[in-house]
Amino acid sequence: MPVQAAPELAVVLADIERLVACESPSDDRAAVARSADAVAALGERLLGVAPERVVIDGRTHLRWRLGDGPAAVLVLGHHDTVWPIGTLGRLPSGVGDGVLRGPGCFDMKTGVVMALHAVAALPDRAGVTILLTGDEELGSPSSRQLIEDEARGCRAAFVLEAAADGGHLKTARKGVSLYRVHVSGRAAHAGLEPERGVNAAVEAAQLLLAVAALDDPGRGTSVTPTLLTAGTTTNTVPAAAEFAVDVRAWTVAEQQRVDAALHALTPRRDGATVRIEGGPNRPPLEAALSAELFARASAIAASAGLTPFDGVAVGGASDGNFTAGIGVPTLDGLGAVGGGAHADDEHVLVALIPERLLLLERLLQEQLAAATPGEGR
Template sequence: MPVQAGVDLDLVLADIETLVSCESPSDDLDAVARSADVVAALGERLLGVAPERIVIDGRSHLRWRFGEPTVLLLGHHDTVWPLGSLRRHPFRIDDGVLRGPGCFDMKTGVVMALHAVAALPDRTGVSILITGDEELGSPSSRALIEQEALGCAAALVLEASADGGAVKIARKGVSLYRIHVTGRAAHAGLEPERGVNAAVEAAHLLLAVAELGAAAAGTSVTPTLLRAGSTTNTVPADAEFAVDVRVRTVAEQDRVHAALRALPATLPGATVRVEGGPNRRPMEPEVSADLFRAAVAIAQEAGLTPFEGVAVGGASDGNFTAALGVPTLDGLGAVGGGAHADDEHVIVAMIPERIQLLQGLISGARA
């Protein structure tokens, strides 16, 4: 089943099976290293050259460069699925639907990128970067991604599509915080009045933090993990909670950041310390507009299935490239659904179309 010259769907599916069958939970460095071995071998067979293997803080990333980068293809081979998930969700294809842990997010996209570039008659200016810690927030690969994207005319992100095959033209930004409260311990029965209750102070703060959200602006400020105290009969001397912030605009991200950093204590004697800040800046629609128009034109000319461009709440490594001002289009990988869930799946018939779209975007960005 040819896609373009040199690309065969049966081989693509076999390579997806190989990659999905190598489990790669992000927090298991050995598993991610084994997965990197598999990706490297697939890429070397297809591209004729071994990747540069970059290990940072024990995490394995792979990069292929064909001359000075003009177009960056960006993906990741780590997943959220723990070791042993294949026993419950083995790789399979039934009635045109491919299943297996990590198939949608985003091992199919990794294989598509390798096959798309391998079939190009000229690879000059193409860089492929496959990281191993995206599901953790890219702590070790962020600088590598930003370095590779600088100066590029386009960053094409092989994350899975949105519903119905839509590509992602905007993503919310993410800020992550941990708020620490220090009080003073005292016996809860004998002299509670001598204490400063860090749990009560945290409760005041938690309510104030939740009020920083702005639904009309698309801003959510969500307190999450909460901990306080050490024993049931002691006034808590310390407490802490985490906060997850999602925003559509940089202005909103900055507003929430300033407000969180200025949080005052309510109880006399309590102190507050705020750690954290923006993890990913928002990917705003302007940075993807030209690439989206090009993608629509390519699809129309080639007779591909029409698709929309949508804004989504989740973040990706595309947020990093967009924040640099590099034109970025996301969601160019697999069409399907169920990311991180038991029904994770990919529509096989759409794989050839997305490879063809990717090839068109690469060629256009280098023109």
């Protein structure tokens, strides 16, 4: 099968620019709903069927379940972005010198368009579910259960997040855990009788050092205290303090080790109390869950003469962490090749869009052909 011809690429580019023009910051529910309308219209044009709109906590997600039987393959992406309304006035969308630019083009509206075009190109789409969510950039608070439910029973999940630097696929992602450590003490006048107080700021500082010591670079585990707040006025012993903790780990075992240690924290000072909120937010995408799919992708690329790529491990998380977390083989980074995610220089390399479309289409064909009758939900 040849790589798509230029006229078809022109259609794909026009579709990408149409979605980029519909700004969709995750925290603006109305904007995300408008974006869902634009994506739904595009999908209906290409697939001949409207999606189901799944609205959870006011956030709009789109689902196409194609065919009458159970799903064998999940194609996963998101149509929300980090960019506020009005960014297009400062960073207009457009194509020049083989580069597509515009807020959200790389992360990940090009991937959304690619997903729809690749599935539309299949001679038989039965067994494919496409799920495009509207809150990934917030950590998928309303869509996690939906993602896991749609993935459960599938033989593969293909995630259309942007490629890693150099066009490489993402074969492992760190898991993410998020915490808040709350410390309570007792206020007192800092000048007249500080001894009556229980200094929550000092207690939090000591706990923060203990938390940071859970970091294990040798295992690739980062435990990073981030936002820290304490006290009310400059002449009052702080009665309360809190700090946030960001944890990234390659394995579930490391996530569990840090989680247990954080929840075992105890105060050092008489009269102080400690309360821990949070826990694992996304499980890791471990390399074993992507190995077979990556091998198939590499074989397809070699046979079709596509630009070579490697599989890389990245620290950031995606919704592919959720599919891998329930044991579904998952391959990530199948979307746009380019760079500048969340930055003013966000861009997509136009010449590689047809190659990635072909790769996804053939991966889907292979997985659907290998599915046994009744496989899926």
